[in-house]
Structure formats: structure tokens, C-alpha cells
Amino acid sequence: MGSDDKVDKSKVHKLALKGSAKLVAEFFQYSIHTILFQRGVYPAEDFSAVKKYGLNMLVSSDDQVRAYIKKIMGQLDRWMLRGKISKLVIVITDKDTGEHVERWQFDVQIFGKSKSKSKSSSKAADQEN
Numbered sequence: 001m002g003s004d005d006k007v008d009k010s011k012v013h014k015l016a017l018k019g020s021a022k023l024v025a026e027f028f029q030y031s032i033h034t035i036l037f038q039r040g041v042y043p044a045e046d047f048s049a050v051k052k053y054g055l056n057m058l059v060s061s062d063d064q065v066r067a068y069i070k071k072i073m074g075q076l077d078r079w080m081l082r083g084k085i086s087k088l089v090i091v092i093t094d095k096d097t098g099e100h101v102e103r104w105q106f107d108v109q110i111f112g113k114s115k116s117k118s119k120s121s122s123k124a125a126d127q128e129n
């Protein structure tokens with residue numbers, strides 16, 4: 001993936017997620033939907049508004065997209081509860097060229113369950129959207 005190193009640094013987003021496994025998973029799930037909407041991965045009409053965190057959040061109403069996100073979130077929940085996750089990454093890839101268009105990295109720190117791995121980089125929660 002030598003040419004994939006061409007990902008423009010302005011298109012690499014890093015955020016810190018800290019909290020309980022439930023809270024981190026919930027926030028990550030809404031983040032996936034938000035990124036899919038904001039980047040036009042799916043048509044705007046495929047999203048509906050829900051109230052969360054005192055905001056109107058857009059969530060995909062496409063059954064296949066929702067089923068896929070639910071499936072990956074089920075596995076992530078199990079891993080987070082066991083303290084096996086320290087980073088979650090979403091990569092938007094051009095389906096024609098395979099080029100990584102945008103990358104979102106969430107550094108995860110889970111509190112309150114099993115032996116969660118503490119990341120030495122304790123950044124304040126950057127809210128970059």
C-alpha cells in the first residue's frame with residue numbers, strides 16, 4: 001500500500017473517546033452514521049433524524065446499513081467489555097480506485113470494566129466534525 005501513504009493529512013481525523021464501554025460504543029455508532037451522512041457515502045434521503053446528546057443526529061434508515069452496523073457493534077461491545085480495544089478506525093475508500101479518501105481514528109479508553117488498556121496518550125476529547 002505504498003501509494004496509500006498519499007492520504008492528505010487534512011483528511012485524517014483523530015479523536016479520543018473515554019468512558020464506559022456502553023457510552024463509547026453508543027457514541028461510536030452515532031459517529032459512523034454521521035460520517036456516512038456528512039461524506040455522502042449514502043444518499044441524504046436514506047437518513048432520518050433522532051434526538052441524542054441534545055442534538056438532532058442523522059441515522060441511516062437503510063435496513064442493510066443498519067444491520068451491518070449492528071453486527072459490527074455487537075462484536076465491538078464484546079471486545080470493549082473485555083478491554084481489548086484501544087483504537088477504532090473508520091476508513092472511507094474510493095470503490096473504483098481503492099484509494100483511502102478519508103480516515104477517522106478514535107483512540108479509546110474504557111473506564112470501569114475489567115482490565116482496560118490505558119493509552120499513554122490521554123488527549124482531551126477533541127470534538128472535530
